[in-house]
Amino acid sequence: MSQPPVPPPAQGWPPHQPGPYQAQAPYPQPPPYAPAPTGPRHPGGPGGPGGPGSPGGGRRRLAVIVGCVLAALVVIGAGTAVLLRDSGDSGDPGPERAGGKPGGTTSASATPKPTSVKGRELFQVAAPEVNGAEYVATPGTWVTSRYYASGAKNSVTGYDLTTGKLAWTVDLSGGLCQVSRDVTRNGLIAVVIRESTSERSSDCTRFAVIDVNKGTKVWEKPLKDDGIGRGADLTVAISDTVAAAGWPSGSAAFDASSGSPLWDAPAKGCIQEEHLGGGEQLLTLAYCRTADGMRFRVGERDPRSGKATWKYEIPKARGGAWLISSKPLVLGLIQSVNGLDAEQLVTVSEQGKVQSTIELGDDYIAGCGDAGTCAATVVAGDTAYLASDPHAYGKANQIAAFDLRTGTRIQTFKAPGKSTLIPVRADGKALIALQKGDVSTAGRVLRLDPDTGQATTLLQLPDEARLGLQTLADKDVKHPALYADGRLFLHRGSGYSEGDTSRIPMTLAYTNH
Template identity: 60%
Template sequence: MSQPPVPPPSQGRPPQPPPYPQQAGPYQLPQSYGPYQPQPGPLTQGQNPYLQPQFPPPPQQPPTRRRRLPLVLGAVVAVLAVLTTGTVLMLRDDSTRSDGRASATSPPPAPTPTTIDGRQLLTVDAPKPKSSGDYIQTPGAWLTSRAYATGAERAVTGYNPTTGKLAWTVPLSGGLCGASRNVTSAGLVAVVFHATKDAVKSHCTRFAVIDVNKGVKVWEKPITDESVSLGLGLNVAISDTVAAAGWPGGSAAYATSTGAPAWTAPADGCTQEEHLGGKELLTLSYCETSAGMRFRVGERDPGTGEATWRYEVPKAEGAWLVSSEPLVLGLLQNDDGLDADQLVTVSDAGKVQSTIPLGDDYVAGCGEAGGCGATVVSGDTAYLGSDPHSYSAGNRITAFDLTTGKAIRSFPAPDDSTLVPMRAEGKALVAVQKAEPATPAEVLRLDPATGKSTTLMEMPNELSLNSTLHSLISNDVKVPMLYEDGRFFLHTGSGYFAGAASPDPMTLAFTTSRS
């Protein structure tokens, strides 16, 4: 099977520090990376921001557009080369919808909160690895009417969404490698984790589906393809019928309800796959075609593994699945390894319906977390935040008509702050305003029909808390921020290792309820 071409390294890129401690012996990271490898740096060492705020100082001049450094699906050669060296990179917790909520049936909406003043509901400290070889990731956060669940240290944990109290823990044999971004209508999520507690030597070869409403493991199965290794480039997704994982050179899927194997390799002629969950599972593949290696989007038959292609991207340096209904793709046409520079909407007939050029103006959030986490699609509307290009300027959120590709409404951020799209609420958007030193974080409802902005929740205006929320609220979060009925949840799936103190809690939640 031929391998896809790898673009030449970008010029002038500074070496990035490794996310894993240097004392990790033979599993140390290299000092620099190729253009399409994830490049997260180590966690910041320092004091707890509840004791000392950590706001960055204003730059002397506007910064250049920051690199989002996606692991582009087509760069399989570079990724496989890294895997064979025995190095450890940050693992990805990618997959499906951008809001992490139930993907179909949702509970009836609760009464509108009588206050917008948020109080702290839940705080969970970051895990503390005990040895130099211990490396912990906690991907995954999901909200249903019965539970708020997150990844934890060798476990998935569930909390009462009203009281914030721990409700259950599902232990795992090893640390998490990846988790589905969405939860099914039945409250099921998918996770991939290490076979043993040793996060360095054991591979990510265990796959499980967990019922977060009940706090039980539905089933657990092995991933027999050892090329999954330590989970570099891992993507996990779940639909009502199929739970799947994809990584450079491999793919595996199982029936959601029973765990029966669906397929154990990428579709014929393809080298890598990423999946998008929801009612049906959608697959983005990099395949050999008559025109050369191309990205294809389709569905795979869970019985035979055969793929039915819906759309073939003519040519692109990278591609991401943004939405399945309608089908929206984020495409990278440049070879510089930045965020997607255009969104393409594809009709049910497999024809391009509209194209939205993004350039350097908008942040789609496509990259190492899989999908495009900063883009919210609702019906025929897509919401994107702009890149302010300066720490001293605010941004805006723009609503685009996916049938025409044209902008229909913009919402400027108040107080020169940053607005981040979070999820759709009917035909409106729920967004969060990033905290600043003297400005608290807020959850807002933006209505494109009227242009009205309504505050749903305002966090306490405390300098130390503002510092923490400034850090946790971002376009680039790997785990979705969640809001429902006056409750706001944040969770980080970043890696933790010995000797690197986390400045932020692992999980933080607020509520407007006074009970």
């Protein structure tokens, strides 16, 4: 598949290769989905460029410069990314975290459960105003039991889940450079902010934690490493206790509640690291000197001493490594020199041994690369869900469920008509997926059950939602959708410039309440 040339990485750092309608009549339930045969994964069509459904974003070519790292020991090899979406927990998913993962202790809404799947628009937010040479980025979406929050121009904003009205705005000193995908059980998120409102010339010098439930900034601290610059390949994560950021030449972590500094450099023996948030722990994917040379290591750092305890050392990863899930520990790896996206999923046991390997090739979209995520991969207990790439514009895709214990495919859900299925988040062992409709099929949110092969409609979107789905939802999950308790949120977090004439709002929200 032809790809544009990759520019040389700055500072020796390999790039990640990315940063009220009226409800309609109910649509018929989709038919049961046929189970997939066991054995090799379903082959895709011939490779080649397609249209809007073709790989992009996180499926771009990754530069390989490990040889340079080994020679100089001062640059980071292979585009690495790690902000893990902690989707390995089974059972009640709880409130929605950014990226579609459970992240709270109470229900996402105090309102009664809906009696109908028929959806309506809850609210929409217009795209930000952009003047002159401004470039406005609005990354980040989160849901707690009270509010939906998202990145906005020089701010983070929150909306009431029941009324859809703007509830609060946290103004920032500058634009958002990068944000955590997760929101903690206490409603905290982490963000890195530019030093001024001049998006194109302002460095990413401020780290802050925001309380989404209160609509307030908890604390803000400086990032003193000049190497962070404009935030290329910057990643941000938060757990219940630690908020951390990683960038080409450094690492910093703070106590999530107080802002007290915990560490300001990579672990001893390592020259780069990035962090995984979600739940009680913060995991680290580091590039370290070992007896066998430079290797990727997965570990945890003690918040008091900063010392790392390694869980797993990746023997070889030529093109990139990503953390996808913590329980179980699942990694996405590129093994070919010119690989696109993750080519393998590797599951590691509690004893630090490889339990299974799933070969993805170009047939499935892991969505690794953008802002340190594998956003198109959802792990639900011992099952991983990935969407296929049909390698042709206008063709329906499918979602495959893989058993992470054995590496075998156990179920396939085929998209109806010419529509597209996009993984959203885990629901116990099952998957919440977004169906992006075509001209004859309306969009909807589905629950896909791997045991029965059945698809259950949770939310039917009005016809007017189709335009927004075409722009704000894709198989690579460049703009992750959120779904919680009968509410769907679509948001564009990529940059806006003065020449952007898109008629699509920045945020669209739908509900069946």
